[in-house]
Amino acid sequence: MIAMLPDDLQAHARTVAHLATYFEELKVAAAALRERAAVRQRGFFSPSEDEAARQLLVSYWMARAALFEVAIGYRDAAEIPPALRPTRFLIAYAAALLLVDAARFLREQYHDQPAIRAKLNEGDPNFGIPPESYDTVQRSLTSPIHVWHLYHAVKFFEEHADELRSLRSEPLLAPMVDVLDRLGHRMHVSVLDYAKARIRARSRQAANAVRRSLVDRALYGLQKVACLMVTDKFTRLGHQPALPADVAAELRSLLKPGDVLVNRKEFALTNYFLPGYWPHSALYLGQPDDLERLGIRQHEEMKPRWRRLLDLDRDEPRRVLEAMRDGVWLRSLRSPFRADALVAVRPKLAEADIAHAIGRGLGHEGKPYDFDFDFTRSDRLVCTEVVYRSYDGIAGMQFPLTRRAGRLTIAAEDFLRMALERHQFEPVAAFAPSRESRLVREAEVDAILRGTLGGIADCRLPIAE
Secondary structure, three states: OHHHOOHHHHHHHHHHHHHHHHHHHHHHHHHHHHOOHHHHHHOOOOHHHHHHHHHHHHHHHHHHHHHHHHHHOOOOHHHOOHHHHHHHHHHHHHHHHHHHHHHHHHHHHHOOOHHHHHHHHOOEHHHOEOOOHHHHHHHHHHOHHHHHHHHHHHHHHHHOHHHHHHHHHOOOOHHHHHHHHHHHHHHOOOHHHHHHHHHHOOOHHHHHHHOOOHHHHHHHHHHHHHHHOOOOOOOOOOOOOOOOHHHHHHHHHHOOOOOEEEEEOOOOHHHOOOOOOOOEEEEEEEOHHHHHHOOHHHOOOOHHHHHHHHHOOOOOOOEEEEEEOOEEEEEEOHHHHOOOEEEEEEEOOOHHHHHHHHHHHHOOOOOOEOOOOOOOOOOOEOHHHHHHHHHOOHHHOOOOOEEEOOEEEOOHHHHHHHHHOOOOEEEEEEEOOOOOOOOEEHHHHHHHHHHHOOHHHHHOOOOOO
16 A cells, blocks of 8 residues: 555654654653753753754754644645545544644643743744744643644544554554554543633634535645644745746756755755755755766665665656655655755765765665754755765865754755865855746856855755754
8 A cells, every 4th residue: 555655645654653753862862951050950951951942942953843843735625536545644643643742742841831931932933933932832722723624633533443453464564553543642632621612713714614514624634733823924824835847947958966956946945944945055066877877777876765766756767866855865856846845956976986975875775764854863854964065075075064053963055065165066056036037047047046045045954854
């Protein structure tokens, strides 16, 4: 069954499975923060304690954003094939359970800790974290409109619990069922709570929800809760980022294996907490013929992946290696092309060195995303780290790591600055409709980069898309 699931569904399931484990790690760190006696006695944070708290807060908000996008990613339930609706609900419901559990855990840990609550409420414009974040999250737990929507999700789960739990036989979905079993009690919505919420929830959206089928109301409710728990600045529902067909076709003719693709999606939740205008990167691998010519098909890291690489997308043979919220995976070029703006830069290396870098990068495929942005560990990677760990040290290529929120990192815009300076990279092409309505090439890219690269990138962190 899993092989038949759409790619986005598999990606959402991997994301929730990883974050189910990661949130437990965050809980340990959060509990340790509470136990810092010095903070409780002093009533404020020292600089080192502040940095540790900031890292924890940023990691939590990044993971939270990834779960929101899982829920928001489900649009009109009527467009979902009936056979897939239980699976889609299972994944979205597991994501919602993790969000509710994390919010309640924060309250249980810190509600009686004024100094820590004040720290969580500070916010940080450099990370896109608004002030009063802790209080906003806690209010969301008791919002009548949230109760209204969650009631339908809980009701659907209760009426179809056996069917949903039977999906445990699928390895990719088993972690979702584990989340339901472990955290289901955290989503309790009583009939009395629902009745009160129904009286208070007078919006047209709530009225329209009554006319939907139960599964439609369940999926719609989970999506609406996610939307209501973030501010309007984060996302615009219904926006489908995609390069214009003529721009995509021209780019396909220009790209070469080893190119680095840096892109931007407008109105994306994951643009926030990101450095500058260009937040995300991917490593372009080329077509199977390109990989054979470079000798990569016979590379020890490619051999076990070759058949999967061929089967990814028959209509789009070009491949990338890309870290997104579901981890580091081989993907079709359609993935980075689902963007509103894109820049391609090329390493100034010989083909043999590029082949070496691609082979090295493939060794990281299948690893989870690193919501801690810790470049000192290689078992979890962010998108820019795929490029860094592929190229650093190849033919003397080096990347300067910049300290951001206590972590040494590389932002996607750092690659573009290197290309602008013709330092180890050179520009290939760029499409940024806010600056130029057509695809520009080579030296013309400089004007795009100068107009979009900002100093704010030096004090913000990368995140998964």
